[in-house]
Amino acid sequence: MLLEGKKGLVLNVLNKNSIAWAIADAANLQGATVGMGVQNERLLDGALKLIEGRERFDPFLIDFSDQTQFDSLAEQVAEKYGKIDFLVHSVGFAPKEAMTGRFIDTTLEDYQTAMAISAFSLGRLCQVMEPLLNEDASVITLSYLGSTRALRNYNVMGVCKAALESTVRYLAVELGDRGIRVNTLSPGPVNTVAGRGVSGLTDMIKIVHDRAPLKRPYGKEEVATSAVYLLSDLSKGVTGQIIFIDSGYTVVGM
Ligand SMILES: NC(=O)c1ccc[n+]([C@@H]2O[C@H](COP(=O)([O-])OP(=O)(O)OC[C@H]3O[C@@H](n4cnc5c(N)ncnc54)[C@H](O)[C@@H]3O)[C@@H](O)[C@H]2O)c1
Structure with missing residues (x-):
């Protein structure tokens, strides 16, 4: 059990196909106690x-569009777990209009x-959770190749992923x-x-x-096993890195 005795958050799970669910499930099966994030009440059931x-699963509600919810999440986590050993950020959103047509037409509101x-x-998230993170804790996020390559329709999300990786x-x-x-974990399209x-x-x-x-x-299972590696002590010498889970697509020239 690679994560025996560890506690942490995996944010956010939408359904059984969510990458966050694959990670939460794999971490739990490796012995971790998992605080599973859900965006709102409507999605909770x-x-x-x-x-x-x-x-060893507990649900937590958190909507990233409401800044006050970050503080209340930290309070709830402190009360439930005290300190935690990992934090998984698996959330991305851009308004629909910003994900079609030309990037050049993105409005300031949609960009923000x-x-x-x-x-x-x-x-x-790291700001509010910093006092709760144990020494040697592990934080991971999910990005995509659109951060460094321009892909049709990925548009503003590519710019967001570049900011995320930085x-x-x-x-x-x-x-x-x-x-x-x-x-950072960077899967191919799923x-x-x-x-x-x-x-x-x-x-x-x-x-x-x-x-x-x-x-x-x-697929998401391969993303989850790489996540378990990054959350575990096996990766204790690794930080600031991007791991691609795309069957090697990123290295191919033509
Ligand atoms: N699916 C892919 O092809 C792919 C590839 C590379 C990276 N990713 C990244 O993986 C992450 C997870 O996406 P997924 O593919 O599992 O899809 P998903 O739709 O299952 O998960 C997206 C999650 O983001 C949450 N979310 C959206 N707006 C939110 C908000 N305002 N506040 C809090 N949560 C919010 C949703 O509730 C959902 O749980 C994202 O960062 C995505 O960009 C996905």
């Missing part, structure tokens, strides 16, 4: 069904919304004194609700699977 009959929820939230490096430096590691927000997702998945060096397909 579905998320509770996933953990029905399971031990996407950036606040998808990138700023990681720093904000945020990871600053946090890695600032929290490193206490042995706290901060890393069929989830957020994934389907990018039009052409099915074609993207096919292209990646056709061209990637590994002919074995990757």
